[in-house]
Structures are given as C-alpha cells and as structure tokens.
Amino acid sequence: MSNVHELFHVYLHTDGLVEVEHDGLNSFDDQKEGTYQELIDYLREQVHLGKTEGWTPYANFESAFKWRLLDEDIVFNIPT
Secondary structure (H helix, E strand, O other), rough: OOEOOOOOOOOOOOHHHEEEEEEEEOOOOHHOOOHHHHHHHHHHHHHHOOOOOOEEEEOOOEEEEEEEEOOOOOOOOOOO
C-alpha cells in the first residue's frame, strides 16, 4: 500500500481559508463519512484558540496533516 500526499484548501467562512497538506495511507476523500466535517470543526476550533498553523497526526501516527491559515491579502489578492 502506498502513501498519499495531497494539498487542498478548506474554507471556514468568516474564519478564513486554510491550506491543508495531508499525508496518509488513503486520500482524504476516501476517509469515513463525516471526516471532512470533523476537519472543519477542528480547524475552526484551532483558529478560535488563536492558532494559525499546526501539525496533527491521526490513525496511530500512520497519517497526519499540516495546516496553515492563509493571510487575507493572499486569499483575496488585495495589494498591500
């Protein structure tokens, strides 16, 4: 079984856009039902705690994801 490496974005509405880099045994899309909502809830909680990035292992450290809250200027292409 090969490992999967993927990069995707999660929009948290008023909390911003998060870039997620996922490494695991399966694609994030192939995880059990409800996993994407759990990811959204987790990221929203972390952002509300004041965090802007992190690394989170799961599945007994066989999988993990890095995440970072993108700067609003990058997300909306606002010149500074």
